[in-house]
Amino acid sequence: MHSLTERSPGPIRPPSYALPVTTAVTAATVALTAIAPVTWGTTYAVTTELLPPGHPMFAALMRALPAGLLGLAITRVLPRGDWWWRAAVLGGLNIGVLFPLLFLAAERLPGGVAATLGATQPLLVAGLAIAVLHDRPTVWRWAWGVIGVAGVGLVVLGPNARLDAVGVLAGLGGTAAMAGGVVLTKRWGRPAGVGPLTLAGWQLTAGGLLLLPLTLAIEGVPQRIDAGAAGGYLWLGSMGGLIAYTLWFRGIGRLPVGASAPLVLLSPLVATVVGLALGESLSLPQSAGFALALAALLAAQLNSPKALMRGVRVR
Numbered sequence: 001m002h003s004l005t006e007r008s009p010g011p012i013r014p015p016s017y018a019l020p021v022t023t024a025v026t027a028a029t030v031a032l033t034a035i036a037p038v039t040w041g042t043t044y045a046v047t048t049e050l051l052p053p054g055h056p057m058f059a060a061l062m063r064a065l066p067a068g069l070l071g072l073a074i075t076r077v078l079p080r081g082d083w084w085w086r087a088a089v090l091g092g093l094n095i096g097v098l099f100p101l102l103f104l105a106a107e108r109l110p111g112g113v114a115a116t117l118g119a120t121q122p123l124l125v126a127g128l129a130i131a132v133l134h135d136r137p138t139v140w141r142w143a144w145g146v147i148g149v150a151g152v153g154l155v156v157l158g159p160n161a162r163l164d165a166v167g168v169l170a171g172l173g174g175t176a177a178m179a180g181g182v183v184l185t186k187r188w189g190r191p192a193g194v195g196p197l198t199l200a201g202w203q204l205t206a207g208g209l210l211l212l213p214l215t216l217a218i219e220g221v222p223q224r225i226d227a228g229a230a231g232g233y234l235w236l237g238s239m240g241g242l243i244a245y246t247l248w249f250r251g252i253g254r255l256p257v258g259a260s261a262p263l264v265l266l267s268p269l270v271a272t273v274v275g276l277a278l279g280e281s282l283s284l285p286q287s288a289g290f291a292l293a294l295a296a297l298l299a300a301q302l303n304s305p306k307a308l309m310r311g312v313r314v315r
Contacts, residue, residue: 026255033251034263036244041270043240045278047106050232052222056107057215060099062233065208067241068095071201077194079202086188087202093181094245095207101174108167124179132183148265148296154289185252196250200242265293 051059072078079087190199222229251263272290 029251029254030263032247033255034266036248036251037264037266038270039239039244041267042274043102043236044106044271045274046232046235047103050228052225052229053107055219055222056103057100057211057219058222059103059233059236061208061211061215063099063236063241064095064204064211067237068201068204068206068208071197071242072205075195075198075201077198080191083191083202088206090181090184091203091206092210093177093184094203096210097177098174098181099207100211101170101177105167105171105174108164109171124176125182128179128183132187145262145296148262148293151289151291151293151296154285154292182252185249190253196253197246199249200245204241204245262296265296269293
């Protein structure tokens with residue numbers, strides 16, 4: 001008789017046609033992170049249609065400070081050690097500088113034009129990532145970043161676009177501030193045991209506290225805040241503030257910087273769609289630009305064909 005020896009089974013490999021778990025998780029992370037720029041794309045319409053004009057700093061304050069304090073009340077966690085000044089720096093870049101410049105650009109430029117300036121952020125992030133993170137984005141993502149900006153430009157820039165100099169400078173300044181915030185957020189990460197909601201609460205509060213004295217000294221409170229304006233502030237502070245930034249910081253922590261940055265292209269695309277809903281229309285070049293920007297956004301989330309071929313050879 002032959003003795004039978006029990007062998008432990010080797011690792012079970014999924015069929016080649018099955019979707020890898022990591023791919024599915026990454027796709028879910030991208031989808032959740034994308035909610036943030038989708039929400040931010042409504043900022044321009046909300047600003048022009050609902051908020052009192054001439055008060056960009058007050059709008060920024062209302063979007064930041066109440067949401068930040070709510071986040072602190074929910075999590076009940078304060079920064080410790082170096083994270084006091086890090087939260088202040090990140091809050092200043094992502095909130096305190098970005099928000100008022102964003103609302104100023106929204107007031108002085110058509111929504112699509114203002115959003116196009118924000119579409120340059122992937123290129124700024126890629127450049128800063130080289131200097132700060134020593135992370136060199138692939139030529140594939142560089143190329144699609146440029147194509148995405150070109151596509152958005154076709155959508156919103158044309159002979160009828162009003163290019164106010166102050167609005168353009170405000171839009172570019174806000175974009176640069178957020179690009180710096182994205183790279184530093186990726187570099188510093190989060191303290192152990194601190195979730196994205198806590199990080200969002202810290203930064204919104206820090207940015208709001210920075211804006212509070214400046215708003216009171218420079219602008220003051222609008223003379224009249226009607227129901228529409230109150231609803232606009234509520235939307236910007238909740239979905240566009242605490243919820244969006246929680247999802248955004250979660251995504252930045254999990255995705256490569258070259259994959260998360262192109263998601264901001266969704267903001268001008270959503271601004272364009274909202275404009276269509278408000279009665280605007282797209283010409284043939286604009287429609288082509290919309291498709292081009294969307295293709296760039298999707299392609300930036302994928303590996304280059306050369307990288308995919310290397311993966312096939314490894315198998």
